[in-house]
Amino acid sequence: MAWLDTIIQGILLGGLYALFAAGLSLVFGIMRLVNLAHGDLIVLAAFLILVLVSALGLNPFVAALVAMPVMFAIGWALQFFLLNRTLGTDILPPLLVTFGLSIVIQNGLLEGFTADSRRISVGGLESASMALGPINVGVMPLLTLASAIAVIVGLNQLFYRTSLGRAFRATSDDPITAGLMGIQPKRIFATTTGIAMVVVTIAALYLGTRANFDPTIGPARLIYAFEAVIIGGLGSLWGTLAGGIVIGIAQTFGAAINPEWQILAGHLAFLVVLLVRPRGLFPRAVD
C-alpha cells in the first residue's frame, strides 16, 4: 500500500506545482512571454499575505482574497507599463527585463523583510488529515490540489465560454488582426498578467502555509513551474496540471527511495519527458 500512498502524495504535491505553473502557462500561452520573475512574484504575494495576516490579524484565506485584487493591479500595471514594451519578435528583451525584475523583487524583499525564513500559520489545518480509504491525506495538500483544479477549470471557462476569453485567444493568434476587431492587445496582455497574478496569489497562499519561505526562494519555484509547463505542453492549462502532477509523483517516488533524491527525481522526470515528447504531453494544436 506504500506505493499507493506515494502516488497520492505525489498527486497532491503536483497540485502545488500546478499552481506555481498555471500563471506562467497563462502568460506564455497568450503572449509567448517567458516571465523569469514568476517565482519571485509568488514570493512577493506570499509576503503580502503574511503582512495582511500579521498586521490586520486576518485569516490567511481571507488575506489571500484581499491580496488578489492588489496583485491583479500590480500585474496589470507591470505588463501595461513595462513588459508590453519588451514584446516583439526578439525574445531577449522580455527575458532580460524579467530577470532584472526578479533581482529587484528579491532585493526589495530582503530590504523589507530580511533573509529570515517565514511561514503563514493556518492553525490546526496545518496538521489536519482525513482518511481516503486506506490512505490518510493532509487537508492542506488536498485543498491545494482542489484549488489547482478549480483554477484550471476557472481559466478554461474564462477562455472558452466568455467574450473576454475569445479576445485572449484571438490576440494570442494574431494581435494585429485582433486590433482590427476592436480589441486593444496591450490591455488584453495587461489583463492576462493581472489574472496570472491572481493565480500567483493562490499559489503563494499554499506556498506560505505549507513550507517556510524567504525572499530568495523564488527562482527554485520558477524552475518547478517551468518544468510543469514544459512537461504539460506549452500553453496548455490542463497539461500544466498534468505536468505538475508528473513532477510531484516523481519527487515523492524519489523521496521514497532516498530523501536526498526527491528534487533530483523531479528534474529527471522532466528530462525524460523532454526526450520522449519534446513538445510536452498535451501541446496546443496551434502554435
Place this chain on the structure above:
Amino acid sequence: MALLETRNLIARYGDFQALFGVDIALEQGETVAIIGANGAGKTTLMRSISGILANQPDAVLFDGEKIGALPAPDIVARGIAMVPEGRKLFPSLSVEENLLIGRYGRTVEGHWNLQTVYELFPILRERHANPGTALSGGQQQMVAIGRALMSNPRVLLCDEISLGLAPVVIRDIYAAFPRIRAAGASIVVVEQDIGQALKVADRVYCMMEGRITLSGAPSDLTREKIHAAYFGVA
C-alpha cells in the same frame, strides 16, 4: 462631404516610402474599387485607413473627423471594418467564434448579427463549430467578411478578397455585395481583377508605385486608359 477621404496620404515602412500623397474619396452608399498591380500600394492604403499604419491625423477623414493617427481599435469603433488580405482568421477560434469576435466590445445593435450573417452565407451556419482555418478558401473569405460585418460598419474595406479563389466562388462572394450595401455599408474593395472591379464599383481608382494614376466611373474608363494607368505604359 465625403464619408471617407484620404488627403495627401503618405505611408512609409522604415526608410521605404510606399504611398506618395494619395487622395481618394468614398461617398455614402458608394462602392469604390482600388485596382493596381502587385506592389502598387493598395494594401498599404487599406492598412493606413484601418489604423494598422499610423499617419498624420488629417491624412484620413471619416465623416469629417480626422482619424489618420488613431489606432485600429479606435477606427473600428468609429465604424470602419476591414477584411484583411489573406483572410487572417483566428486559428484557435471556431467559425462562430471568429464571427463573434467581430463585435467584441460592441453593445449597439445593428442589422448584422449571427443570424443575418448566416442568412448571407448559409454554409457558415453548417460549419459554425469547425475551426475557421479548416474551411475552404472561399468559405474562409465568407467568415472574414461576416466577421467584419458583425461590427455593423458604415465602411467596409475589402483587401484582395478574390485572391486565390475559383471564379465561381468569387462570383458567390461578390453576389453578397448588394445586400451589404442595402444594409447601409459603403464599400472600398481592393482588386487585381480589373473586370471584377469595373463590374462591382461605382468609381475606380488605379494605383501605381504608391500614386493614384487614374480615377473615374467604370463607364468613363477605356481599356487603353486603364492599361496605361495600371502598367505605366501608353
